[in-house]
Amino acid sequence: MAAGLGRLERTQAYRPRLGIRRAYNAVATGIGLVAIAIGLAMLAWLLIETGLKAVGWLDWQFITSFDSRFPERAGAKAAIYGTAWVMAFTLLFSLPIGVMAAIYLEEYAPEGWLKGFIQINIANLASVPSIIYGLLGLQVFVRWMELGRSVLAGALTLALLVLPIIVVATQEALRSVPPSIRDASYALGATRWQTIRHHLLPYALPGILTGNILAASRAIGESAPLITIGALTYVPFTPQGPLDRFTVLPIQIFNWTSRAQADFQHVAAAGIVVLLGILLLMNSGAILIRELMRRRY
Numbered sequence: 001m002a003a004g005l006g007r008l009e010r011t012q013a014y015r016p017r018l019g020i021r022r023a024y025n026a027v028a029t030g031i032g033l034v035a036i037a038i039g040l041a042m043l044a045w046l047l048i049e050t051g052l053k054a055v056g057w058l059d060w061q062f063i064t065s066f067d068s069r070f071p072e073r074a075g076a077k078a079a080i081y082g083t084a085w086v087m088a089f090t091l092l093f094s095l096p097i098g099v100m101a102a103i104y105l106e107e108y109a110p111e112g113w114l115k116g117f118i119q120i121n122i123a124n125l126a127s128v129p130s131i132i133y134g135l136l137g138l139q140v141f142v143r144w145m146e147l148g149r150s151v152l153a154g155a156l157t158l159a160l161l162v163l164p165i166i167v168v169a170t171q172e173a174l175r176s177v178p179p180s181i182r183d184a185s186y187a188l189g190a191t192r193w194q195t196i197r198h199h200l201l202p203y204a205l206p207g208i209l210t211g212n213i214l215a216a217s218r219a220i221g222e223s224a225p226l227i228t229i230g231a232l233t234y235v236p237f238t239p240q241g242p243l244d245r246f247t248v249l250p251i252q253i254f255n256w257t258s259r260a261q262a263d264f265q266h267v268a269a270a271g272i273v274v275l276l277g278i279l280l281l282m283n284s285g286a287i288l289i290r291e292l293m294r295r296r297y
Helices: 002-054 060-064 077-108 113-125 130-144 151-175 179-187 192-220 224-229 249-257 263-296
Strands: none
Touching: 002 263, 060 077, 060 263, 077 113, 077 151, 077 192, 077 249, 077 263, 113 151, 130 151, 130 224, 151 192, 151 224, 179 192, 192 263, 224 249, 249 263
16 A cells, blocks of 8 residues: 555656656657758759759750750760669679678678677768768779779779668668578578578568668769769760760769859759659669569568
8 A cells, every 4th residue: 555655656746747748749849840841841942943944955855965065955865874874883783792791791790899890880981971982983993993984983983882871771671580580491491591592581672672772862863973083074975885984964964053054054954853763763663673572571
């Protein structure tokens, strides 16, 4: 009886604080909602303004023409092809290496200071400014490996840039797989690699694809690393191979916005819409594959 009275007294003593906490919670929630609303409003405003500027300039001639010093003749053909080449090779290099590195760290690497050191450095690499990767790519891929200012050098540079994102996302996806799946596989006599290949990777694939979407979204909008390694701002041709010179849409858009003629601002807006369209197309394909794999497994 005495214990029950003591708990009742403590509960009554804390009642005023519950009201204050609820008030703080309401204020914090309101501030968060206002911040989200402001961010979405700014994004909507930028998209609407860009879309209005692109009206009348985004047509088939813009997509199938090369750049020109005359705004009405300028097009994004070389930049579209260059973006497609660079992104294809970037994902070709970064996705397998990132997934294999995450598998090793999560499933094979023994616990200890070395694993912790690697994990800390991977997390730090994800926040390194992109210009640093450009300087690294310039020295390693352009000069040491003598790849020149080519599609391959640009793709390898961007692969280094997005590799930490893929590694971290893949590790989180592997950790999300229930331990019972591993235990059941080992109980039936499967080896570690068989467990990873037939059970962990299929279940973790939706999360891995999510990391791939984030990595591709960052890589497709980067211009600083590619400018550092010497990507061109004017290209009157489309790349025919991985060792050809190239330009990409972010660099081409930057070039248009820096020109004196006012009409080039409309050309740049049309280029931004094309870039957003390519990004949404890539993300939609990855999301579709992710949902199909999620339903299957």
